[in-house]
Structures are given as structure tokens and as C-alpha cells.
Amino acid sequence: MRIYGYLAKKVGDLTIKYSNFPESYVKKSYEQVYWKTPAGYPQYKKAQVARKKYRFTTNRPWTGQFRQQNEPGTLRKKVFLEPIRDWTFFRGDRVEVMVGKDKGKQGIVSQVIQERNWVIVEGLNTHLRVVGKDKNFPGITIQSEAPLLVTSDVKLVDPESLKATDVEWRYTEEGDKVRVSLASSRIIPIPKTAEETIDYKSKELYIDNIEKDTTADAATKITFAPKLRTFEMDIMEEMGIKEDRVPAKSYWY
């Protein structure tokens, strides 16, 4: 039962992974909370005045364009999304377009928009768009891709026959979850580009911020040694604080 629709998760996991932001930040950046009962006061029941319906588009939730499209007072028609159990499309996948003027063509997924069951395929399903037009400038025409629905408009490509195929998630003998093509029973590996985020192409290519980041060595070094002490006792011993007084008995009710 979704009584609190606004508490339900709206932004997809892949979107948060791509943004490389903490989930709380993504939530904060797209939500429009106009008023909230102050935190830390038990006498107030938790309540908030907030926008409940957001229109997710190709603009990512943390951008200014998203905020512009969801300005207070704008109401747009409800979008019905076909529920999907396991997401099978990732950035860098080779897919075949099943509809439109590029029907039958294959391309690489360049963006995944989980909130709308969309993928954007590089160079396919495009239209022309004029940007920068004003009174004394004719504008520049660019080609931009329109999103495609993963449920009906695109299919993954079988690695053996190079034809469109349905896929299924299965487990290998090692216990790894893999995508299997139903046409040839071949595993379709998740491409390396799937781990691309706004900040870096892949984890290896991330450049440390020397002043702010902890080095991997320092972070993975084990300094914990189990002791029969609480945190407070341990710190006091470390800092040489001696305390012999015993706390008087207290009662909880």
C-alpha cells in the first residue's frame, strides 16, 4: 500500500550510481519541500508540504533544467510506466531498435533513464533541433537522439548471431548473476562503460583529489584490535584520563 507516495523511491538506482552523489543529496536536489515540521521536537507530528508529482525526463533530477521543468504550479499529465522486475539495459550495451525510422539498426546505449524506462541509443532515433536562434542569428541545427522505451522499442543484441534477442537473468555455477540471451543461451556481459559516472569513465581512471581524499592504502589499512572496552573507555585510556569514581545508581522509568 502506498499511502505515502512521496516517500516511495522515485529515482532509479542506476541514476544514483551514475550521478556519483549520495542518495540523500539527489533526493534533496530534486524535491520541492515548501514546509516541514522542525526536526528534533517530539511534540510535532511529522508533516510536510511538498510537491508530490514530478515529471522525469531526459534531464537528470539534480540539474537546473529538471527544476525548471518542475516549477511550482506546473502540472503535467500522468505517465504510466510498465513495471519492470529486473532492469536489463546498461550504458554501453549493443541494442537493436525495433520501431521508428531506424528500425532494425543497431547502436550503443549512451544513457539510461530508469525513471521513465528509457534508454538513449547513440545516433539512432534522432531528430533535428535548432539551437541558439534569435532575431539576427539563424541558429545552429543539431541532431539529437530521442529516448526509446526498453519494454518495446529496443532489444539487446545476441553476441553470437548479432540479432535482437530477449534476455533473462540467471545464476552461474559460481553464483554470479548474469544476463543470458534466450536465442543462443550465451551470456551477455555487462559492459565496462556501465560503471561510468559524471566524474569518471571508470573507477581506475579516477584522479585523487590530493588534499581532500584519503588514499586507498590508508583507507584499507586495518588498525582495529578487539578489546573488552567500550569506545569511551578506550579513548580515555588512550588520552591518559584516569577515572576511578563509580556512577551512582540511576533508575529508568
Add this chain to the structure above:
Amino acid sequence: MSTRWYPIYQRGNPQLRVFLPNFWMKLVRPHPKQLPNIVHFHCSMEMTKYDIKNYLEKIYEVPVVDVRTKINMGKFKKDVVKGYVIKEDDVKVAFVTLPKTMTFKYPDLFEKSINEEEEHAKSLDESKKNFRKYIDHNKSRPDIPSWFSI
């Protein structure tokens, strides 16, 4: 015991200690007319004057002579459309006096920063101008490729 639980004190008990303080403080720009050894802070509402003094002396190692505090009440605002009233959060302001010999001048953080929007507009204008020049240049000679030019 949870780290956010503050036990009661009875006489003869061990001294109460805070190991992981969760207080925040931010240094804010002072009024235009202010003695050079007085610094203005906004801080957690729960902090007392002693807390502020200890916080600065122990964590930041800044000598503190005197602390005065006040609480600025948040503004009441009425929503234009729906009409409900909301109140902004209160702010605790701390005026910290440093020793006479120390002075602190609030730095100008945006002295060197470039106005990105202006830069962006400038480059856009530049490219528009180039494009127009190209169109004008090729007006009288259609069907000639763009690279064919002196």
C-alpha cells in the same frame, strides 16, 4: 550506551565527557563596523557560551577571551498561493572576542573568481559572429565547398 545519550549527573559521579560532539559552527561575515578582534559565528542552537569557548579552544586551538550570544528569530512568511504560514529557523549568533593582540579580517573569497556566465555569453557571441561572417562570405558563391577559400 548510544553516543547521543547524555547521562544524568549526580554528585560524586565521574565527570561527564562528550567524545563525539555534533555541534557545528560557521564563521560569518561581521557587521561593517566591528572591532578587529571580534569574530561572528552562527552555531548549533544547543551550544552554550562555555561550549563555544571550549569548542574553539580545544578543537581549533584559538584563544578566546569572551563569548556573547544571541538568538535571531526566524522570519514568518506566508505562502502567496495557499496562504499557510511558515517560520524560518532561528539562528544562534555568537560574538567571540579574541585577545587584544589578535586580529581577524574576514577574507574576500570571490576576489579572483571569474564570472562564468559572462565568459559563456562572450564565447557564444564570438561563435555567432564567426558563423555570420562565414555566411556573408559565401553568399555570392553557392555550390562551393567550405574549404575552398583563401
Add this chain to the structure above:
Amino acid sequence: MNTVIIKNIFRSTTTLCMRSQKSINTAAACIVKRDFHTTKPTQDLMEFFDAKKNWPETNIRVGRAWKLDELRLKSNTDLHKLWYVLLKERNMLYTMEHECNERVRLFPNPERIDKVEESMNNIESVIRERNIAYYKLETGETGERPVKDVINLIGMPEKYQPSEYDTPKFMNTRWVRPYLKHGFINSLAVKKFRRLYNEKIHSEVRKAHNRDFNHVQHLLKRFPNLDMDTLKAEYPNVDIEKAKRTKKSRGHFMPTY
């Protein structure tokens, strides 16, 4: 010696780089360099501001927050030190954010605040875990502040958090719970309140149910080849067979014989 190294490492670090082979390699060089770098970090009010070279920057990219599993490897002393590093970093970010707002500028990378706060929350939960383990071993209890499920004055269920007192209950004359003497309040006003409150909750549930039912009907109408198991998993409280039979769920599709 060990603590000195750790202190140096944590000196000005908040967030942690992505763990990767390359990062580990480059990191080793950094650590050596840092261990030789022994000047004391500046201890004055300028610690409330970012490094001077970051002032005009518009993009200050940092790594992710500390994870629980990484913090579990660290000793209590390290966690204690890291807490203060994070506390100072958070104060710095708050200061910079405030000044940016005052001067109507964009604060670069505001997600840094969330990263620091996430790290701090994780430190607290790791310490809590350790303390609970100690108390369970020593006293058999968690040592946390107790919470009781009680029926409150007007007969509604409530989570009651007992407080700590220096005198036992029977001696404490100032601790008054009137319903212990007189029973729960069952006046006309309370009855009316409970009735209306229950009605409110009931109507919320009913509306949510209707909303879901309507939504499922529309889904059935729009997506005739919908996977029923997925739909059932998504909307467990909706009677899908019933939704299928309604007029609303019939779409403009050619029947498949």
C-alpha cells in the same frame, strides 16, 4: 609511531578515493611524501575556510563517503580522530556555503556536505555497534536507551522512551502519571477525537487502495502483454483478477485468438 602516521594521513582528508588498483599505486607514493611532510597544519580561524586556491574554483571534485565496512577496520582512536577531521570539514563547508549564499554565488559541489554527514553517521553507527557488543557480553543488555510499547493516556499505542532518574519510581513524587491512578481518559472529547482520527487513517488507507486499483486498471489497459507476476509483486494489495474484469482495463486492442 603508528598514531603519528595515522594523524598525518587523516590530517586533511575527508572523503575517500575510489578503491582501485591505480589509486593504490599512486597512493603509496603520496603516503611516503606525506609522512615526511611534518609542518603542523594551520591552527587558526582560517581553518573555517577552504584552502585559498579553491576559492575561485567552480568544481571541487572529491571522492565518496566512508563506508561502514571500511570504518569497521579502524581502531577507536582512529575513528575519534577522523570524527574531528570530518567535523572541521563540515564547519568549513557550512561557512563557505553561507558566504556563497550571502554573496549570491553558486556553492561548488554542495554534495560534499552530504558526503561528510554520511561518513559521520557511519562512524557513529560503527561505534554504537562496538559498544552494544561490549554491553551484551558484559551485562547481557544492549546498553541503549530503552524503548517501551505502551498505551498512552488517551488509549493509543505509543513508543515510550523512559528517562533516567536518580530516585526510584515509588519515591519520586514529582513523576506523575495520572492514568496510573485514575485509568485512561475516556471522556466524550477523547472518544470523538479517536473516532475522527481512526476515520482519517481509514480513509487514507482506502484512498491509497483505490488509487492503486485504478492505476493497475490503467496499466492493464495500456500494456496488454504485461507480466502479471511483476504487477503482482509491485501491487501486492490489488486484486488483479478483479481489475482485469473491469471496463476501465479494456483497451483498444484487437483480441488475440
